[in-house]
Amino acid sequence: MPDQLLFAMEVTLNGLMAGVMYALVALGFVLIFKASGIFNYAQGVMALFAAMTLVGIQKGQVPFAHLINAVFGTNIHYFGWELPAVLAILLTVVVMIGFAWLVNKLVLRHLVNQEPIILFMATIGLAYFLEGVADLMWGAEIKKLDVGLPQGLNAAIDEATFNLFGYGFFIDNLDIAATIIAAVLVAGLVIFSQYTKQGRALRAVADDHQAALSVGISLNFIWVLVWAIAGFVALVAGIMWGAKSGVQFSLSLIALKALPVLMLGGFTSIPGAIVGGLIIGMGEQLFEFLIGQPFLGGATQNWFAYVLALVFLVFRPQGLFGEKIIERV
Amino acid sequence: MLDLSPEGYVTEDGRKIGGVLMEMKNITLRFGGVTAIKDISFDIREGEIRAIIGPNGAGKSSMLNVISGFYVPQEGEVWFKGARRAQMKPYQVARQGIARTFQNIALFEGMSVLDNIMTGRLTHMKANIFDQAVWWGRAQVEETENREKVERIIDFLEIQNIRKTPVGRLPYGLKKRVELARALAAEPMLLLLDEPMAGMNVEEKEDMSRFILDVNDEFGTTIALIEHDMGVVMDLSDRVVVMDYGKKIGDGTPDEVRANQDVIDAYLGVAHD
Ligand SMILES: Nc1ncnc2c1ncn2[C@@H]1O[C@H](COP(=O)(O)OP(=O)(O)OP(=O)(O)O)[C@@H](O)[C@H]1O
Ligand SMILES: [Mg+2]
Numbered sequence: 001m002p003d004q005l006l007f008a009m010e011v012t013l014n015g016l017m018a019g020v021m022y023a024l025v026a027l028g029f030v031l032i033f034k035a036s037g038i039f040n041y042a043q044g045v046m047a048l049f050a051a052m053t054l055v056g057i058q059k060g061q062v063p064f065a066h067l068i069n070a071v072f073g074t075n076i077h078y079f080g081w082e083l084p085a086v087l088a089i090l091l092t093v094v095v096m097i098g099f100a101w102l103v104n105k106l107v108l109r110h111l112v113n114q115e116p117i118i119l120f121m122a123t124i125g126l127a128y129f130l131e132g133v134a135d136l137m138w139g140a141e142i143k144k145l146d147v148g149l150p151q152g153l154n155a156a157i158d159e160a161t162f163n164l165f166g167y168g169f170f171i172d173n174l175d176i177a178a179t180i181i182a183a184v185l186v187a188g189l190v191i192f193s194q195y196t197k198q199g200r201a202l203r204a205v206a207d208d209h210q211a212a213l214s215v216g217i218s219l220n221f222i223w224v225l226v227w228a229i230a231g232f233v234a235l236v237a238g239i240m241w242g243a244k245s246g247v248q249f250s251l252s253l254i255a256l257k258a259l260p261v262l263m264l265g266g267f268t269s270i271p272g273a274i275v276g277g278l279i280i281g282m283g284e285q286l287f288e289f290l291i292g293q294p295f296l297g298g299a300t301q302n303w304f305a306y307v308l309a310l311v312f313l314v315f316r317p318q319g320l321f322g323e324k325i326i327e328r329v
Numbered sequence: 330m331l332d333l334s335p336e337g338y339v340t341e342d343g344r345k346i347g348g349v350l351m352e353m354k355n356i357t358l359r360f361g362g363v364t365a366i367k368d369i370s371f372d373i374r375e376g377e378i379r380a381i382i383g384p385n386g387a388g389k390s391s392m393l394n395v396i397s398g399f400y401v402p403q404e405g406e407v408w409f410k411g412a413r414r415a416q417m418k419p420y421q422v423a424r425q426g427i428a429r430t431f432q433n434i435a436l437f438e439g440m441s442v443l444d445n446i447m448t449g450r451l452t453h454m455k456a457n458i459f460d461q462a463v464w465w466g467r468a469q470v471e472e473t474e475n476r477e478k479v480e481r482i483i484d485f486l487e488i489q490n491i492r493k494t495p496v497g498r499l500p501y502g503l504k505k506r507v508e509l510a511r512a513l514a515a516e517p518m519l520l521l522l523d524e525p526m527a528g529m530n531v532e533e534k535e536d537m538s539r540f541i542l543d544v545n546d547e548f549g550t551t552i553a554l555i556e557h558d559m560g561v562v563m564d565l566s567d568r569v570v571v572m573d574y575g576k577k578i579g580d581g582t583p584d585e586v587r588a589n590q591d592v593i594d595a596y597l598g599v600a601h602d
Contacts, residue, residue, distance in 0.1 A: 200451065207440060
């Protein structure tokens, strides 16, 4: 096989796996949008906050240490213990559930029946507030996240492809782990929404609020639930991204990567988020490899996703899986 | 004249109606400057089919919305099963055993007929999230029971052939029937129907009338319904409340109401003073 083709295959595979991450972030957006019609601008910051909380808990950091020290003149920073990763993850999940509850109690409850743009504004406020809280709680420095995910070149794939093609593919173990975890997560969500009472209630609310109320579903409960799930999805995305490139404030910008995915997949479609993520991830890597690097001086990943999404919007404004809307006249 | 003793009364066709199940006392409901309901009182008795009629904009749907908790009246009291009801959210009312349908049909368009009807069982599902996580014991028994109940309702309403169809694809008349099925799935004590036959042809209306009578007869469900078709109302209902411009202008058996001069005027569009 010609070398170029082999490179392209490797790039495609890596792109697909990067796409898994985009899909995960987009999934968080879709869940909340479907259930409540809110475009949650804070989804990216939630991933950051979740990752910082996880590292903080794992490393035994004292939350709000800076503030405490400033007020009481103390000098404490760590509790002096380290928790196992699993326990730290569980505690972080509890924190994210608490966060969901607070958001609903303090913000969303008071904005019921407001225009979508007002709710959107509220989530912008929430995003910056949460970023500030994350900073104050855990400090702004870059942190290393290590929950024991495998990392580095996957030797088996390298060897297998080398024997097959005479060229070893470089596939990162972390990407493989991320793909598997994302698949499990999505399968779990599907099972939850199809086969449990709460999942059925969630689908009902996403479909019609009035009808949901009439069969005895509490909208508040569902909103807390869906924000908690989105928080969990954010945590998973935060873990993957954090393990890859450290936990730092730029992590919240992954939300920007989810936007073209949403434009492609539609704001209400879970399969759309997944397929859209994969297309964007693969598309931007392939474009960079085939056109960006040789002809445009590289670094096309920064903008290619948006161009792809825009072109797509022109032809299918309803997204990949949305139904074409024809206005009644 | 019916003898409305506290214990109940017996209808012409010999059905035994019980005591008061729900009582509305001096309900007033305003939307800004519009008074949709003006100081209205009436009761609904156990086992009864109670109709609410009146011209367009009379406040009928508003009254149903007050009963089901979607609207909160500015004045008045709602009594249910002999106790004054605190202000409640619609989902809490539903959990008390009051199910409803909507004038403009509110179904889960993206779900199948079967799934729509299954949501009606939500108030009866007790298994917690951990039971369900392992799909075990309680959850499994419960799911089977619920499926059986829902299948019985599907048979009862003769919609077997569309059970897997997405609701969004159904014609209007069948949607109304599915909405009734979902409300029945909750096994309600009180069933509220907002114009269950609107927009139906004669045959569909006959079917729906039959279902309403059968529900009342077989399950003993108390029913309050709004309907425009006078023939249907007179056939179905035990007692009728008549509303016009937010006021109650008549209340009694179909025959009494039909003979009421205010009611006749309202329907003939005689000018209001
Ligand atoms: N949510 C609302 N906000 C403002 N006004 C309302 C609302 N709901 C009802 N109204 C007003 O209250 C009055 C009574 O309306 P309602 O829908 O109860 O009448 P109806 O008897 O059900 O009429 P129809 O036979 O046309 O269904 C109308 O003037 C209507 O405009
Ligand atoms: Mg109405």
